[in-house]
Amino acid sequence: MFYEPSTRTSASFDAAMQRLGGRTVAIPVAHSSTQKGETLQDTVRTLACYGDAIVLRHPDNDSADIAAKYSPVPVINGGNGTREHPTQAFLDLFTIREEHGTLNGLVITFVGDLKYGRTVHSLCKLLEHYNVQVHLVSPTSLALPKDVRQKLVATGQLISEGTELTAEIVAKSDVLYCTRVQKERFPSLDEYDKVKDTFIVNSETMRNAKKTAIVMHPLPRNMEVSEEVDFDGRAAYFRQMRYGLFCRMALLALVLYN
Ligand code: NCD
Numbered sequence: 001m002f003y004e005p006s007t008r009t010s011a012s013f014d015a016a017m018q019r020l021g022g023r024t025v026a027i028p029v030a031h032s033s034t035q036k037g038e039t040l041q042d043t044v045r046t047l048a049c050y051g052d053a054i055v056l057r058h059p060d061n062d063s064a065d066i067a068a069k070y071s072p073v074p075v076i077n078g079g080n081g082t083r084e085h086p087t088q089a090f091l092d093l094f095t096i097r098e099e100h101g102t103l104n105g106l107v108i109t110f111v112g113d114l115k116y117g118r119t120v121h122s123l124c125k126l127l128e129h130y131n132v133q134v135h136l137v138s139p140t141s142l143a144l145p146k147d148v149r150q151k152l153v154a155t156g157q158l159i160s161e162g163t164e165l166t167a168e169i170v171a172k173s174d175v176l177y178c179t180r181v182q183k184e185r186f187p188s189l190d191e192y193d194k195v196k197d198t199f200i201v202n203s204e205t206m207r208n209a210k211k212t213a214i215v216m217h218p219l220p221r222n223m224e225v226s227e228e229v230d231f232d233g234r235a236a237y238f239r240q241m242r243y244g245l246f247c248r249m250a251l252l253a254l255v256l257y258n
Contacts, residue, residue, distance in 0.1 A: 007057060007079075008219060008220060008241075009057055009078050009079055009085075009087070009088070010026065010055070010057060010078065012241070012244050012245055012248055013055045013076075013078060013087075013248050013252070014026070015245055016245055016246075016248035016249040016251075016252055017252055019245070019249055020249055020252055020253060020256075022052075022252070022256070024051075025047075025050055025051060027043075027047060029058070029059070033046075040058070040060070040063055040066045040067065040070075041066055041067075041069070041070040044056070044066070044067045044070050044071045044075070045070055045071070045072070047071075048071050048072050048073045051073065052073055052074075052256055053073050053074045053075070053076065053252065053255050053256055054067065054071055054073060054074070054075045054076070055075075055076045055078045056075055056076070056077060056078055056080070057078035057079045057080075058079075058080055058081070059081055060080065060081050061080055061081035061082060061083040062080070062081075063080045063081065064077040064080040064083075064084065074255035074256070076251060076252070076255065079118060080118075081118075082115075082116045082118055082185060083118055083121065084118055084121060084122045085118040085119045085121075085122050085218070086122045087244075087247065087248060087251060088118075088119040088122060088123075088218050088244070089119065089122035089123040089125065089126050090126070090247050090251065091240065091243050091244035091247040091248070092119065092123045092126075092177070092216065092218070092240070093123070093126050094243050094246075094247050095214075095216060095236060095239065095240040095243045096108075096175055096214075096216075098239075098243060099214045099236055099239070100174060100175075100212070100214070103127075103130040103131075103132055104130055104131045104132070105131060105132075106130075106132050106133075106174040106175060107132070107133045107134075107135065107159070107172050107173050107174050107175070108127070108132055108133070108134050108135070108173070108174065108175040108177060109134075109135040109136075109137060109165075109169055109170075109172075109173040109175065109176050109177065110124075110134065110135070110136050110137065110138075110144075110177045110179070111137045111138070111165055111176060111177065111178045111179065111199050111201070111224075112137075112138060112142070112178055112179035112180065112181060112198075112199050112224055113138065113142045113179050113180065113181045113182055113185075113195075114136060114138040114142055114143055114144040114179065115138070115141070115142040115143060115144065115145060116142070116182050116185035117179035117180075117182070117218075119179065119218040120144065120148075120177070120179060121144075121145065121148050123177070124144075124148050124151065124152060125148075125151070127152075127157065128151060128152075128155050128157075132157060133157055133159045134152055134157045134158050134159060135159055135160045135161075135162075135169050135172070135173065136149075136158065136160070136161045136162070137161075137162050137163070137164065137165045137169065137199065138163065138199075139163060139195045139198050140163060141191075141194075141195060142181070142195060143161075165199055165201070165205065167208040170205055170208040170209050170213075171208050171209065171210065173209065173210070173213055174210065174212065174213055174214070175213065175214055175216060176201060176205075176209065176213060176214070176215045176216070177216045177217075178199070178201055178215065178216070178217045178221070178224050178225050179217070179218065179224070180217075180218075180220065180221055180222055180224060181195055181196045181198070181222070181224065183196070196222070196223070197223050199224055200223060200224055200225075200226060201215060201224065201225045201226065201229060202225075202226035202228060202229060203226070203228045203229060203232070205229075206229060206232050206234065209234065211234075212234075213234055214234050214235075214236040215229060215232075215234055215235050215236060215237065216236050216237055216240055217237040217240070218240075219237060219240075219241060221237070225237070
């Protein structure tokens with residue numbers, strides 16, 4: 001069950017549930033009783049009466065905590081505000097392992113909007129358990145939140161931070177993890193326009209990349225990865241989506257059938 005559908009993540013969960021032989025009931029925020037002033041805890045309690053698990057995708061940062069506190073059925077966080085996107089992190093981790101065989105010893109470069117890119121926040125958390133090195137490349141105004149950055153510093157994984165995706169960093173990277181500059185997260189269109197096309201990965205960029213490197217993106221993408229890269233075998237983002245389906249099937253099976 002969802003609470004903010006019509007997104008890629010919701011579609012992926014929907015497909016995963018159907019492949020497991022289950023069903024979903026989609027409840028869009030816009031049409032839910034939230035609009036009538038219902039609290040999230042009451043909505044969650046209600047949804048729990050209809051389904052065996054809840055997948056919650058909600059614009060508020062504290063939504064997952066509230067749902068976990070009040071729901072009598074398992075809650076999967078499908079994205080809470082700008083904070084976390086843990087199922088994306090699992091599928092990202094799975095993608096890297098499938099494509100590279102292991103995470104250990106890899107150099108991972110995060111590019112783009114690292115401030116609002118919640119998939120990056122969640123993946124960084126998982127990376128703490130691995131022997132990886134991390135480069136951060138973003139406009140200063142879209143740098144990684146302090147707490148997430150601090151953890152990378154504490155583990156000694158953070159190798160460099162910059163505002164430019166240089167040929168040197170590209171050449172060292174085993175994973176180029178690109179993120180969308182998320183228009184909907186900006187207070188004004190002006191601020192969005194200033195940074196929207198800053199980091200573009202194209203064929204020229206890929207000329208400097210390792211033969212074994214992969215390009216990842218949580219999708220949807222805008223300008224940040226040029227379409228010409230789609231025809232490069234190192235473009236892993238569509239395979240990443242496919243892996244996501246399997247990871248979400250595994251997660252649903254885990255919470256529903258155990
Ligand atoms: C991401 C998200 O929702 O945070 N997308 C997704 O999981 N399909 C990234 C984004 O919206 O840019």
